[in-house]
Amino acid sequence: AEVSSLPLINLDFNKLSESIDAWVKEIEQSQILIFSGGFSAGDEPDGSxxxxxxxxxxxxxxDAVHTLLQRDGMILGICNGFQALVKSGLLPYGEIRDLDENSPTLAHNAIGRHISQxxxxxxxxxxxxxLKGMKGLxxxxxxxxxxxxxxxxxxxxTELYKNGQIATQYIDFDGNIAHGMPFNPxxxxxxxxxITSLDGKIFGRMGHPERFAEGLMKNIPTANYHNIFKNGVEYFK
Structure with missing residues (x-):
């Protein structure tokens, strides 16, 4: 895949407007839009x-994002990117919309602090x-x-479950769904x-599959590469 990564320049109104126009132009000629994970402003409430x-x-x-989806484009959000998809309505609803008291959200970890594991x-x-070809893995x-x-x-x-929008779940060493520490931290x-959108074109998750590389995490023998990125690229070949 050819990746175009643009900064958002918000030093003043004019630069912000120019940045938005540049993003729109890139989205108009792209097939995949990805919101990566990363800290912003110290990862204050709601993070970036x-x-x-x-x-x-x-x-x-x-308009650019909705047009991307209408022409069979795809979206991925990881960590803070997943938060953005949920809090914009793109997940689970498949569109940017206002939320209400019934909308799902991502809240503070139950333990009350940052977790890295x-x-x-x-x-x-x-x-x-x-996730094509990965069910059960x-x-x-x-x-x-x-x-x-x-x-x-x-x-x-219940609706997410019936629709098949629950895509990945935390599990324990025996493969059972994990409902708390330490397996569901x-x-x-x-x-x-x-979770995914109803049509599966939008996928968001908290885990960081992009942080895996051969030679890292040698003390974790089960560490492996969940290569969702390859699937995303091959969809358009």
């Missing part, structure tokens, strides 16, 4: 998600180009976040680590 959501709600950006996750649904990947606790009402959780409901 609040800034990404504000940007996504700009009408130019909103390895976790085991299982792909439970592959009805997504990002287990991966050991890094996490690093302070607000990764997926929260939703029982009604929303943020205490996400139903062990949810990642």
């Amino acid at each position: 998600a609040k800034f990404i959501v504000n940007l996504l709600k700009n009408q130019k950006m909103k 390895m976790v085991n996750v299982k792909v439970v649904n592959e009805d997504s180009p990002w 287990e991966y050991t990947i890094p996490i690093s976040h302070g607000e990764g606790r997926f929260m939703a009402s029982e009604e929303v959780l 943020n205490n996400s409901l139903f062990g949810i680590e990642g």
